[in-house]
Amino acid sequence: MNCEECRSAISPFLDNELEPALADTVRGHLALCQECAAVCEDIASIFEVCRTDGEDLLTPPNSPALWRRISNVIESEIKPPPPVEPEQPTKRFWRFSLPQLATGFALIAVVSSLFTVIGIRVYSRPEASTAGLRSSSEETTMEKVLGKLGLISTPQQARDRHFAEQQKAIDYWNARVALRRAEWDQKTREAFDRNMRVIDQSVAQYTNILKQDPEDDLSAEMLDSVLTDKMNLLRDFSDL
Incomplete structure (x- = not known):
């Protein structure tokens, strides 16, 4: 087993999720490789902290106040829709054809x-x-x-x-x-x-x-x- 395979198996190894044969192989590699052993110790420390103080770390202090602040920020960023202006009545323009215009000008003359x-x-x-x-x-x-x-x-x-x-x-x-x-x-x-x-x-x-x-x-x-x-x-x- 090389170092990459060993490090990818450290997390399930610490959780006792590996098969016995594979767990023995990881254990043997950690005994021989100091770098992988150090990584295993770091991961084990993290797991220990999560198990002991995980609830305090994951629960934010004063949760209602935090959610209230988040809600206020969201509401301030949501802009109300612009007011709808009433439609102005369209002006009616008289449209005349060319013969009608010619007749009108002739009558005026x-x-x-x-x-x-x-x-x-x-x-x-x-x-x-x-x-x-x-x-x-x-x-x-x-x-x-x-x-x-x-x-x-x-x-x-x-x-x-x-x-x-x-x-x-x-x-x-x-x-x-x-x-x-x-x-x-x-x-x-x-x-x-x-x-x-x-x-x-x-x-x-x-x-x-x-x-x-x-x-x-x-x-x-x-x-x-x-x-x-x-x-x-x-x-x-x-x-x-």
Whole structure:
């Protein structure tokens, strides 16, 4: 038996767990080998201490206090779970397809254009007192451009519209006069006809001038004045 085999068998040898033949072999090796004998003595001393004082060595002093400390350490190391934050309501985002976006932008462009045209018309509309008497020289560059585009009326168009409105009023009062004419005396009819001939001659004169030269602002003003006189004359005689 060598030293390694002997030392591995020392513990069961001391506990009397070896077979007699093997125990004799270990005993014989220990008698011859001082190193193994010293190891055997050390192990035997340890066994002796364990048998005599083992209970005192294995039982820790103040066991309840020790376990309380261990429990406190364990509890301090266990972290409570983090609080669960309530879920925030998700914001709803409108999602549009590409055709829908294109249609929306087109509608916005159309509405914007309509408001622009309406604003230009309102801004460029002349006042009622001078609506039919504005000349081309008073027309701004913007008004000329918008007039060519057909967005606003040109001074010539506004003046023609003004004369047409005057003519409608004259036709109305002329019809009223025709109903009352039979009740007039001879002098009243002669006075009315004489004034109407003078006015009609002036109307024809200035109308012909404007046909030849639509830019003649003076003739336009005179025609407006004559038509106003004719309308007032008819109104006055319609009450007779």
